Amino acid sequence: xxxxxxxxxxxxxxxxxxxxxxxxxxxxxxxxxxxxxxxxxxxxxxxxxxxxxxxxxxxxxxxxxxxxxxxxxxxxxxxxxxxxxxxxxxxxxxxxxxxxxxxxxxxxxxxxxxxxxxxxxxxxxxxxxxxxxxxxxxxxxxxxxxxxxxxxxxxxxxxxxxxxxxxxxxxxxxxxxxxxxxxxxxxxxxxxxxxxxxxxxxxxxxxxxxxxxxxxxxxxxxxxxxxxxxxxxxxxxxxxxxxxxxxxxxxxxxxxxxxxxxxxxxxxxxxxxxxxxxxxxxxxxxxxxxxxxxxxxxxxxxxxxxxxxxxxxxxxxxxxxxxxxxxxxxxxxxxxxxxxxxxxxxxxxxxxxxxxxxxxxxxxxxxxxxxxxxxxxxxxxxxxxxxxxxxxxxxxxxxxxxxxxxxxxxxxxxxxxxxxxxxxxxxx
Amino acid sequence: xxxxxxxxxxxxxxxxxxxxxxxxxxxxxxxxxxxxxxxxxxxxxxxxxxxxxxxxxxxxxxxxxxxxxxxxxxxxxxxxxxxxxxxxxxxxxxxxxxxxxxxxxxxxxxxxxxxxxxxxxxxxxxxxxxxxxxxxxxxxxxxxxxxxxxxxxxxxxxxxxxxxxxxxxxxxxxxxxxxxxxxxxxxxxxxxxxxxxxxxxxxxxxxxxxxxxxxxxxxxxxxxxxxxxxxxxxxxxxxxxxxxxxxxxxxxxxxxxxxxxxxxxxxxxxxxxxxxxxxxxxxxxxxxxxxxxxxxxxxxxxxxxxxxxxxxxxxxxxxxxxxxxxxxxxxxxxxxxxxxxxxxxxxxxxxxxxxxxxxxxxxxxxxxxxxxxxxxxxxxxxxxxxxxxxxxxxxxxxxxxxxxxxxxxxxxxxxxxxxxxxxxxxxxxxxxxxxxxxxxxxxxxxxxxxxxxxxxxxxxxxxxxxxxxxxxxxxxxxxxxxxxxxxxxxxxxxxxxxxxxxxxxxxxxxxxxxxxxxxxxxxxxxxxxxx
Numbered sequence: 001x002x003x004x005x006x007x008x009x010x011x012x013x014x015x016x017x018x019x020x021x022x023x024x025x026x027x028x029x030x031x032x033x034x035x036x037x038x039x040x041x042x043x044x045x046x047x048x049x050x051x052x053x054x055x056x057x058x059x060x061x062x063x064x065x066x067x068x069x070x071x072x073x074x075x076x077x078x079x080x081x082x083x084x085x086x087x088x089x090x091x092x093x094x095x096x097x098x099x100x101x102x103x104x105x106x107x108x109x110x111x112x113x114x115x116x117x118x119x120x121x122x123x124x125x126x127x128x129x130x131x132x133x134x135x136x137x138x139x140x141x142x143x144x145x146x147x148x149x150x151x152x153x154x155x156x157x158x159x160x161x162x163x164x165x166x167x168x169x170x171x172x173x174x175x176x177x178x179x180x181x182x183x184x185x186x187x188x189x190x191x192x193x194x195x196x197x198x199x200x201x202x203x204x205x206x207x208x209x210x211x212x213x214x215x216x217x218x219x220x221x222x223x224x225x226x227x228x229x230x231x232x233x234x235x236x237x238x239x240x241x242x243x244x245x246x247x248x249x250x251x252x253x254x255x256x257x258x259x260x261x262x263x264x265x266x267x268x269x270x271x272x273x274x275x276x277x278x279x280x281x282x283x284x285x286x287x288x289x290x291x292x293x294x295x296x297x298x299x300x301x302x303x304x305x306x307x308x309x310x311x312x313x314x315x316x317x318x319x320x321x322x323x324x325x326x327x328x329x330x331x332x333x334x335x336x337x338x339x340x341x342x343x344x345x346x347x348x349x350x351x352x353x354x355x356x357x358x359x360x361x362x363x364x365x366x367x368x369x370x371x372x373x374x375x376x377x378x379x380x381x382x383x384x385x386x387x388x389x390x391x392x393x394x395x396x397x398x399x400x401x402x403x404x405x406x407x408x409x410x411x412x413x414x415x416x417x418x419x420x421x422x423x424x425x426x427x428x
Numbered sequence: 429x430x431x432x433x434x435x436x437x438x439x440x441x442x443x444x445x446x447x448x449x450x451x452x453x454x455x456x457x458x459x460x461x462x463x464x465x466x467x468x469x470x471x472x473x474x475x476x477x478x479x480x481x482x483x484x485x486x487x488x489x490x491x492x493x494x495x496x497x498x499x500x501x502x503x504x505x506x507x508x509x510x511x512x513x514x515x516x517x518x519x520x521x522x523x524x525x526x527x528x529x530x531x532x533x534x535x536x537x538x539x540x541x542x543x544x545x546x547x548x549x550x551x552x553x554x555x556x557x558x559x560x561x562x563x564x565x566x567x568x569x570x571x572x573x574x575x576x577x578x579x580x581x582x583x584x585x586x587x588x589x590x591x592x593x594x595x596x597x598x599x600x601x602x603x604x605x606x607x608x609x610x611x612x613x614x615x616x617x618x619x620x621x622x623x624x625x626x627x628x629x630x631x632x633x634x635x636x637x638x639x640x641x642x643x644x645x646x647x648x649x650x651x652x653x654x655x656x657x658x659x660x661x662x663x664x665x666x667x668x669x670x671x672x673x674x675x676x677x678x679x680x681x682x683x684x685x686x687x688x689x690x691x692x693x694x695x696x697x698x699x700x701x702x703x704x705x706x707x708x709x710x711x712x713x714x715x716x717x718x719x720x721x722x723x724x725x726x727x728x729x730x731x732x733x734x735x736x737x738x739x740x741x742x743x744x745x746x747x748x749x750x751x752x753x754x755x756x757x758x759x760x761x762x763x764x765x766x767x768x769x770x771x772x773x774x775x776x777x778x779x780x781x782x783x784x785x786x787x788x789x790x791x792x793x794x795x796x797x798x799x800x801x802x803x804x805x806x807x808x809x810x811x812x813x814x815x816x817x818x819x820x821x822x823x824x825x826x827x828x829x830x831x832x833x834x835x836x837x838x839x840x841x842x843x844x845x846x847x848x849x850x851x852x853x854x855x856x857x858x859x860x861x862x863x864x865x866x867x868x869x870x871x872x873x874x875x876x877x878x879x880x881x882x883x884x885x886x887x888x889x890x891x892x893x894x895x896x897x898x899x900x901x902x903x904x905x906x907x908x909x910x911x912x913x914x915x916x917x918x919x920x921x922x923x924x925x926x927x928x929x930x931x932x933x934x935x936x937x938x939x940x941x942x943x944x945x946x947x948x949x950x951x952x953x954x955x956x957x958x959x
Contacts, residue, residue, distance in 0.1 A: 021504065022487045026463025046429075048523035048552055053438040054466045072429045076553045079527075088429040095431055112461045112524035116493070145463025146490040146524070361511060380468030380480065387478030 009346040013354050015336055020359025023380050024309060024334055025396075026145030027153025028111060029058050033400060034157055035068045037186045040104040040214050043069040044096065045143070046089065046121060047111030058396075068103065070096070074113055085117075089124055090131075093138075103136060105214035107157065110142035137164070137214065149334040151232040151310045151399065154186055158210060161217070162239035165209075168221030179223045181206045181266055182245065184237070185230030188402035194284075195229075195253070195405055198263060201280035202272045220245050225269050227262065229253060229404060231344075232311040234337050251343040253404045254312075254412060255319035256288045261343070284406035291410030292323060298417040300325035305367050307377035308332035308358050309395040314344050316376070316398065321349060324413055328352050329372045332363065374420060391423050434770045434790055436745040436808055440550035441522045442467050443560025447568065447646075448518055449481040449594035450622040454568070455514035456483045457505045459497070459525035459532050474811050475595055484508040486525075498530045505536050509543075515627035516572065517541065518564065520548035544627070546571045556768075558645040558720065559748060561593055565622055566649040572630040576658065579635075585684040586616040586636045590662070591647025592623035597723070597807040599623060601820035602642060606667060609823050610640070612693070613677060614686045634658040638683050642666065642822065644722055645746060668726030669734055670699050670827045698827035702734055710736055710835070716782035717742040718765070718773055718791050719806025721749030723821075725756045727786050727805045730830060732760060741780050743767065770794070781928040784838060789813075798927070801837035805830075908937035910945045917947045932957045 028051055031043045045051050052071035059067065072092045078085045089108075097103060106128075108121045125140040132138060141160040143153040168180065181204050183195065192208055199206045207218035209226075222244035228237060231252050241247060250265035251258050260281060267277045304326045306313040313333045320326040328348070332355045338345075348354075355363070360381075367375060368388065375385055375392045382392040393416055403412040441458060448456035449471050458464070465485050471477040486504045488497045505519065519532040533547025546567050550560045589606060592599035600623075607617045618636040619629045633639075639654060639662035641647045651662040661683055667676035670692070681688045692699070701707065715737040717727050721744045731737040743765030744753045750766045757764035765776055770790045777785060777794055785795045785802040789810050795802030804813055805821075820826040910918070921929050929950070936953035937945050 020487070020507075021465075021485050022462050023465045023468065024462060025466055026461070028463070029466075049432075049435055049437075049439040049556065050441075050464065050523045050552070052432045052435045053442065054463070056434060057466055057470060067433075070431055070433045073432050073435075074429060074553060076551075078429055079553060085429075092429050092431045112463070113527060115490070116524055116527040144490075145461040146488065146493065149462065361507070378469070379473050380465055381472075383472045383476060383478055384480045 008350040010348040010350060010352050010354065011342065011346050013345060013348075013352070015333075016353065016355040018355060018357050018359040018362065021361065022149075022334075022358045023307070023360045023378055024358070025058065025150040025378075026054070026112070027143035027148025027150065027156060028055060028109065028145075029150055030143060030153030030157060031055060031069045031109065032059050033186055034154060034210070037212065038105065038210055038214055039212055040102065041068060041107060042096065042100060042103040042105070043107045043109055044093065045069070045071040045109045045111055046114045046119065047071055047074065047109075048113045049073055051111045051113070068100070074117075079117065085119055086124055086127070090128065093128055093132075097132060097136060106132075106136055106138045107160070108138065108140040109157075110140065110144055110147075112144045112146050115142060115144050115146060139164070149308075151230070151312075152335070154230070155233050155235050158184070158233065159235040159239045161210065162220070162236065162243060165217050165243070166219040167243075168219040168223055178205075179225050179270065180219075181270065182209055182218055182220065182224050182226040182240075183207070183229050184209050184226050184240065185228055185233055186210060187229050187404055191402045191404045191408060194407055198280055198284070198405075199266060202263075202267055202270075202276055204266060204270055204272070225266070227266055228340060230312075231315055231337070231340060232335075234340065237340070249339075249343055251318065251347065252312075252315040254315050255323045255409050256285055256292060256406060257323055258315065258319055259288075259404070259406050259409070260285060281406075288406040288409040292413055295410060295413035295417050296324050298420060299413065301327065302373040302420065303327045303329050303370070304416070305329040305370060305372040305375045306331045306333075307363065307367075307375065307381065307395065308334040308355070309376075309378055310399050311335055311337075312398055313376070314341055314348070314354070317352070318344050318347050319412070320416060322347065323409075324416070326374075326416075329370045330355060330363075330366065332356075332358065334358070374416060391419050393419050430769075432769075436768050436770070436788065436790065437557035438467070438470075439523055439552050440555045440557060440560025440563070441520060441548075441552065442470070443557040443562070443646075444518060444520060444548055444550060444564040445471075445481055445483055446557075446561045446593045446595050447564040447622045448483060449477070450592070450596075450624070451482075452624060452626040453515040454482065454518060454627065455508050455512045455516075456481075456518040456520070457501070457508050457532070457536070458483055458485050458520060458522055459501050459530055460485045460487070460522035461524045462487045462489055464522050464524075470595060474809075475814050476811075477594070481594075482512065482514070488525075493528065497525075497528055498535055501530055501532055501535050502539060505532075505539055505541070509539075509541055514543065516544045516546065516568070518546050518548055518568070520550055521552075523552035526552050544571050558746060561646045562649045562748075565590075565593075565646060566653060568622070568630060569633065569650045569653060572627060573633045573654070573657075574631045576632075576635040582616075584614055584616050585638075585686070586618040587638045587640050587680075588618050588633055588636045589620040589640045589642055590651050591641055591643030591645075592620060593643075593646055594623070595807070596623075596643065596646075597809055597813065598819060598821045598826075599643070601818055602822040602826065604818075605820040605823035605825050606640065606642060609667070609673070609677070610680065613680060613684075613689070615680060615684060634660060636660070638662060640680075644749070645720055666722055666726055667822045668723065668826065669730035669830065670696060670824065671733055672726060672729060673823050673827065693824055696824040696827065698734070698824070698831040701828075701831050702736070707736075707835075710838070713737045713784055713838070714740045714780070714782045715784045715786060716740055716777055716780055717805070718744065718785075718787040720744060721746040721753050723806035724753060728756055728760060730827075731786070731834075734827070735831075735834065737784070740782050741765070741776055743773065743776070781931060783925070784834070786834065803834045803837055907934060908942050908945045908949075911947075914945045914947050914950050917950055929954070 035043050108125050110121050121140040125138045128138040139160045141156040209218050220243045224245035225248050226245050227248050248265045248269050250262045253259040253262040313331050317328050317331040321328050330353045336356045375390055376395050379394050382394045385392050402408050448454050468481050471481045484504050486500045519536045536545045592603050639651045641651045641662050654660045663679050665676040665679050667673040678688050715731050717724050724744050728739050728742055732739050739760040741762050745768040754764045774794045785791050786805045788806050789808050792802050819829050933950050933953040
């Protein structure tokens with residue numbers, strides 16, 4: 001497929017940094033997909049009724065599938081004195097584990113209220129570990145809005161698991177251990193299976209983190225090489241590097257080009273020959289290119305504007321620009337990690353307007369002035385923008401839908417073309 | 429601390445948002461951390477609001493907690509004033525800001541804004557959404573309502589309608605229906621508030637002759653204050669159901685001296701529908717009711733007096749109205765369940781095995797899990813209960829809507845009769861779902877050894893008591909076991925009463941010390957419990 005050659009990219013871009021009202025989720029929202037991924041984990045938020053209400057609103061109807069998450073709601077009695085809070089928390093955990101004997105891993109998730117009152121959840125987790133080990137492991141992380149934005153909740157959760165991962169040196173029989181590959185970041189099971197298959201066809205042994213079950217944690221050590229499957233994992237990467245693992249820099253596996261380059265980073269590191277690489281990837285790549293071509297007709301030349309949401313915006317912008325021919329009006333991201341984004345930024349067209357953070361009113365002013373063809377934004381903004389005649393694609397779906405890898409490239413493009421198609425249909 | 433999975437109500441500042449969003453020129457500046465904007469999408473998605481709620485969040489983050497959060501708040505309030513130019517401003521804290529104690533009221537006062545600023549004190553760790561809405565509306569009234577001038581003689585009496593808000597269950601259409609009803613009686617509706625009202629409307633509230641309180645959870649506190657301040661009477665009857673609508677009209681006529689209409693309007697069909705012979709099978713159907721206080725009390729009356737159901741249990745999550753609901757429960761010889769823990773509701777439903785559940789979105793899911801027909805009568809509700817079509821709950825059209833809505837999940841009388849006749853028929857066998865349940869099969873086909881139930885009890889956060897109830901009969905040592913023949917006979921009983929039959933038979937066997945339940949035991953129990 002024709003890939004645009006960018007003269008210089010956005011490597012040295014100075015983003016427009018804004019502070020003000022932000023229309024974003026907090027890190028607690030990560031629980032919605034994390035609890036589906038790790039099948040024997042329970043996520044207990046220690047927070048207020050607001051936290052419970054948020055998760056309920058974000059989880060839509062999932063709350064009724066008897067999910068493995070809940071909230072220990074702080075009330076006025078708890079605010080009276082700290083010692084009492086720890087006893088209360090122990091009681092709630094006891095109650096929870098009695099009801100759910102199938103839980104093997106419990107996360108105590110910090111929230112804004114628990115952090116403002118300086119409730120030491122790490123100490124609580126340690127204390128409860130002593131009580132409930134070996135049946136249940138208790139970890140903690142913060143998903144609070146004051147610390148984390150949306151997908152950063154996953155980062156905090158994974159980073160909390162890293163110190164407890166088994167040591168690769170300890171599991172090896174000799175010191176001559178071959179390097180092993182770890183893919184980091186929650187992916188839909190179907191995507192995970194596809195990527196595993198592709199990497200194994202190149203002769204690589206690969207583990208995924210987070211695992212589907214807390215009893216099968218991947219081992220980590222100086223021989224570990226890891227690829228990030230998601231762009232929002234700064235702390236997790238740092239924690240893995242502290243265990244000696246090495247990060248393989250790459251773009252993210254979105255679109256045909258992105259998936260190929262991502263796989264290539266692993267292939268290069270593990271000395272996979274070009275022939276083997278081609279053999280493993282040729283068929284799915286051609287399939288995906290063909291499927292993308294159909295979508296490209298619809299999207300070519302359309303102007304797109306990204307509001308900040310998940311840190312997926314820059315890789316998505318790269319994909320829609322280079323593989324679908326869309327023009328980038330503004331690419332907003334809640335947080336720009338230069339190092340992890342380096343490969344992506346190099347592939348963006350020079351002069352792209354990138355913004356970091358948000359002042360939502362001013363950003364809306366810019367958006368309306370630019371009058372883009374398609375706006376990617378949260379559900380709080382989507383209908384109000386539609387009512388003003390602007391076509392939108394709600395961003396959260398890009399986090400909850402399988403979009404990575406070859407087989408999903410056209411589905412990902414479809415997420416962008418569908419609202420535009422609908423607009424045409426309804427106007428007709 | 430309380431372990432919570434599902435909450436019937438949001439925090440009180442969401443209640444305040446419901447008032448601000450309902451009104452046209454009020455802006456709410458909320459001191460809140462990043463992430464609290466999630467509440468916007470309740471309005472934009474569930475209610476499909478085509479504009480953003482008029483709320484500015486200060487969005488403080490960890491790095492701001494050093495001490496400039498107060499400055500952040502002042503900036504946000506100043507900018508909101510410049511950008512939106514509201515006629516009045518609400519200021520307050522979310523749960524986290526309450527802990528950092530910045531005093532939005534004092535800060536906003538220091539800005540000397542040229543408009544009324546109403547400071548809200550909403551204790552997040554004690555109170556909830558409806559209370560927050562009620563308090564916000566009351567405070568707005570206290571700050572804005574002006575003393576009326578000398579009453580000018582009017583041709584027609586006038587009233588205000590108080591309580592309808594954003595994110596209110598069917599508020600849009602209830603207002604339309606009741607406005608029509610009042611207009612036909614000869615009463616002018618002066619102001620509807622807070623829904624679609626502006627500050628100037630609130631200022632004139634005291635000019636009307638009386639107030640109509642449609643939703644006490646939100647409008648009662650303001651109505652009581654208006655009565656104390658300006659001698660404005662307010663209506664006590666909520667016009668939900670045909671009987672209550674007639675009572676409401678009589679109450680309005682008493683207040684205004686207007687004549688009570690001699691007969692119902694042409695569109696009052698529910699009364700005849702309930703009398704028609706196809707409704708005979710509804711007689712004595714066992715119904716369980718849960719929701720907000722107003723809708724529960726009204727639904728119980730409709731269920732028992734207008735539908736001929738038997739109310740076997742009721743409850744509310746509205747603690748503020750617990751007394752009213754307890755009194756209401758006494759009328760039906762049951763004890764009210766006052767709780768905001770849905771697990772308690774589920775336990776009670778499980779024990780009672782009603783044939784119909786009237787409740788919230790949560791009861792809809794409990795009902796789905798237990799294979800019991802269900803209709804939604806109260807918030808919290810999901811997007812499908814903010815319908816495009818006209819669908820009031822109040823007045824005579826509301827009574828029509830209620831009749832259809834409640835009967836829909838049940839089977840038509842004739843169908844039920846046929847199932848009784850042709851129990852073993854290939855299309856009417858016990859496992860076949862009623863035609864009105866669409867594609868959803870009853871969750872627990874209890875003819876099978878209760879595998880679904882067993883799965884549910886390990887998969888859920890079910891209290892131990894429920895697990896004991898829900899466990900398959902064979903599992904409990906002190907319980908009688910079912911002989912294969914009896915189990916098969918039980919399978920012939922229509923699924924919608926099978927759960928009750930199983931439970932009754934087991935209780936009967938236990939009381940008599942029967943070890944093995946036979947077909948005989950089953951029919952002995954049936955005779956013993958027959959209604």
